[in-house]
Amino acid sequence: MLDPAHGGVDLGARGTEGIRESEVVLVFAAEVRKALEAQGFQVVMTREGNDNPSFDDRSARANAQHGAVFVTLHIASTGVAGSVRVYVVPDIPPSNDATGLIPWDRAQGPYIGLSHKLGDLVQAELAKRFRGSPDTALVAPVRQLRTTAAPAIAVEISSVTVPDRADLDHMVPGVAEAIAHGIVAFKPSYVLPVPSGTPGAAQP
Amino acid sequence: MSPQSRVWLAGGLFAAVIAAALYFPALRHQVRNAAQLTEKTAEQARRELLPVTPTAGSEPKVKVKMFWGSGNDDGLLRPVTVELPLSDDPVLRAKEVLNTLLAGPVDPEARTLPPDAALLAFYILPDGTAIADFSEALGTSIPSGIQSEQLAIDSIARTLEANVPQVQRIKILIHGQEVETLAGHIDLTQTFRVNTKVPGAPVPPAPSAVSVITAPIEKAVQKVENAVKR
Numbered sequence: 001m002l003d004p005a006h007g008g009v010d011l012g013a014r015g016t017e018g019i020r021e022s023e024v025v026l027v028f029a030a031e032v033r034k035a036l037e038a039q040g041f042q043v044v045m046t047r048e049g050n051d052n053p054s055f056d057d058r059s060a061r062a063n064a065q066h067g068a069v070f071v072t073l074h075i076a077s078t079g080v081a082g083s084v085r086v087y088v089v090p091d092i093p094p095s096n097d098a099t100g101l102i103p104w105d106r107a108q109g110p111y112i113g114l115s116h117k118l119g120d121l122v123q124a125e126l127a128k129r130f131r132g133s134p135d136t137a138l139v140a141p142v143r144q145l146r147t148t149a150a151p152a153i154a155v156e157i158s159s160v161t162v163p164d165r166a167d168l169d170h171m172v173p174g175v176a177e178a179i180a181h182g183i184v185a186f187k188p189s190y191v192l193p194v195p196s197g198t199p200g201a202a203q204p
Numbered sequence: 205m206s207p208q209s210r211v212w213l214a215g216g217l218f219a220a221v222i223a224a225a226l227y228f229p230a231l232r233h234q235v236r237n238a239a240q241l242t243e244k245t246a247e248q249a250r251r252e253l254l255p256v257t258p259t260a261g262s263e264p265k266v267k268v269k270m271f272w273g274s275g276n277d278d279g280l281l282r283p284v285t286v287e288l289p290l291s292d293d294p295v296l297r298a299k300e301v302l303n304t305l306l307a308g309p310v311d312p313e314a315r316t317l318p319p320d321a322a323l324l325a326f327y328i329l330p331d332g333t334a335i336a337d338f339s340e341a342l343g344t345s346i347p348s349g350i351q352s353e354q355l356a357i358d359s360i361a362r363t364l365e366a367n368v369p370q371v372q373r374i375k376i377l378i379h380g381q382e383v384e385t386l387a388g389h390i391d392l393t394q395t396f397r398v399n400t401k402v403p404g405a406p407v408p409p410a411p412s413a414v415s416v417i418t419a420p421i422e423k424a425v426q427k428v429e430n431a432v433k434r
Contacts, residue, residue, distance in 0.1 A: 005388075012388065013348040021348070055384070074389070077347030078277055078355075085279075087350055105393075132278075140354045143384060143391040154389075156350045 001062040002036075002045050003072035003144065004029040008052030013077040015160030021075040022050070024168055028073050028157070031172045035180035044068075056104075059147040063107065067192065069118060069183060070152035072144050079158030081167065083132035084175060086123040087140045087154040088115040107149040110193040114151035117189055122153060122182030129174040132158075151190065155179065263289040268301060271362040275314040279351045281359055283366070284309060294370040298334065299326050301367045305359060316359035318345030324379070332372030333395060334364065340379050346387050353390035365399045373397050 004025035006012035012021030026048070033043045044065060046058040053061075062070045079085070092109040095102055102109060119137030127133045137153065145152045157175060162168055268288045271281040288304060290297050302323050308315045318341050325337040346356055357376070364371045373395040377383075383392050 010388065074350060076349035076351050078279065078349055078352045080276075080278055085351065140350055141391040141394065141396075142350055142389055143393075144389075146391060154350060158351075159349070 001065060001068045001070045001150065002029050002032055002043055003058050003062075003070065004045070004047055005072055005074045005144070006052065007047050007050055010052050013075055013160045015077075015162070017163065017165060019075075019160045019162070019165055019168070021160055022052075024075050024160070024165075025073045027169070028075075028172055028175055031176040032071070032073070032179050035176040036183065039180050039184055041180075041183065055144050056147060058144060059107065059149075062152070063147075063149045065150070067190070068150045069186070069190070070145070070148045070150045071122075071179060071183075072142070072152070072154045074154060074156040075168070076156045076159040077161065079156070080132035081158055081162050082130055082171065083158050084126045084130045084171070084178075085134060085156050085158075086119045086126065086137040087142050087145075087156065088112065088119040088137050088152070089141055089145045090139050092146070102149070104147055107147045108145055108152060111149065111151050114190065114193070115145070115153060118151045118182065118186045119153045121185045122155070122179055125178035125182045125185075126155075126175070129178055130171070151186070263291055265289050268304070269363070269366040270301070270305060270309070271316075271359045271366070272305070272309040272311075272314040273316050273355060273359070275311050277313075279355055281316070281355065281362060282314065283362075290367075294368050295326055295328055298328070298336075298364060298368045298371060299323060301363055302326065302336065302360065305363050316356050318342060320345055328370060332370060332399075334368075334371040334374045334398070335377065336360070336374055337377040337380055342376075343378050343383065343385075343387050348387045348389070350389045353386040353388075356386065357390060357396055361396050361398045369399055371398045 004022075006022035006025070008022075010022065012025070014020055029045060033045065036043050044061065046053055046061055058072075062068055076085075089108055089112065091112055092106050094109060095106055097103070108115065116137060123134060123137045127135050140154075142154045145154060155175070157168065157171060160168075265287045266289075267285050268290065270284045270286055272284055274280045274282045286304065288300060290300055306317050306319075306321055306323060308317070308319060320339075321342040322339040323336065324339055325335070327335045329335070342356075346352060360376070361374060364374065375395045376386075376392050378392070386392055
């Protein structure tokens with residue numbers, strides 16, 4: 001599941017050279033999609049035009065897929081130009097619901113371990129290609145990820161403040177390749193978590 | 205018209221012109237004053253309604269560790285020690301350090317919070333949760349992005365951790381309201397961990413940088429929202 005962030009009236013980050021995050025992420029998303037499809041993955045996008053689904057709408061589309069991974073793409077306002085960072089959310093306390101149902105706002109909870117694994121693999125691929133990028137995924141409470149019931153990462157590229165839009169365009173193939181390679185490496189370790197309270201669930 | 209009537213009419217017109225010449229400057233002054241009053245934003249009006257934070261000018265100066273950015277655009281914080289007159293009262297102390305954080309460092313590149321943002325209110329609940337209410341500029345003027353928004357939150361949390369040990373976690377409101385994100389990325393519906401090393405303090409159940417909202421926070425949010433409505 002690919003999520004080009006922002007869109008519509010929400011332009012996201014804006015650079016001094018007229019660079020708009022909501023437009024640039026569509027370019028990155030199209031290339032990531034091609035790279036993933038070349039690896040045999042089915043790709044669903046949260047948006048392909050200049051619309052702006054809500055956070056919950058984007059998560060709902062991902063949560064309706066079985067065995068999906070979720071990648072939300074962003075262009076930062078800050079950061080070392082030409083670097084790329086992967087974020088995963090911090091741990092979310094487990095729900096005490098006796099039915100085993102997971103509250104919507106904690107949907108990411110059971111997947112955080114998988115998200116860290118996916119994030120580290122994608123970040124390692126990015127670090128090989130883009131100097132100034134960290135070696136492992138960073139932790140931040142990114143709103144979009146919290147309601148997503150799948151291994152989920154945010155990829156943020158620096159930045160809209162580059163002097164020339166071409167500086168970002170040159171990064172597109174490398175970012176797409178790194179995300180695709182990271183997801184390929186993640187696939188063997190992707191085992192869907194068993195909800196607590198169901199037969200076969202791991203006992204403490 | 206008789207000559208006498210013409211004289212009276214001319215005299216009346218002359219008197220009206222003189223009266224208008226005297227009255228118009230005063231009227232213009234009044235219109236200008238009224239325009240200035242209507243230009244005041246709702247936020248300015250709200251700030252005037254809020255109680256003035258007592259200054260800690262009479263307090264002795266102490267060394268305070270502030271966390272601003274490194275200035276290298278790398279998303280890292282750098283501790284800077286400054287001397288400030290600080291109150292012993294944790295709420296006043298927190299307000300003083302947060303206002304210093306908002307005022308910014310000497311190097312503008314190291315700023316983590318927008319220069320036009322203001323701290324409108326600050327409370328500490330009995331369980332160690334602080335409620336910080338900032339003006340809208342905190343969300344509208346900050347550079348949009350995961351890194352920049354996280355840096356802003358971290359600078360607030362680390363500065364409070366270093367100087368106000370009573371604060372264990374913080375809930376951030378914008379103009380008295382809970383908002384979904386700071387500027388489109390970082391989740392503000394939950395609390396941010398500040399300090400878990402308070403002696404005797406209960407240890408939160410999960411090793412999370414974020415904890416779920418609790419009833420006391422919701423009550424405090426309601427209190428701030430009611431203050432805004434008044």
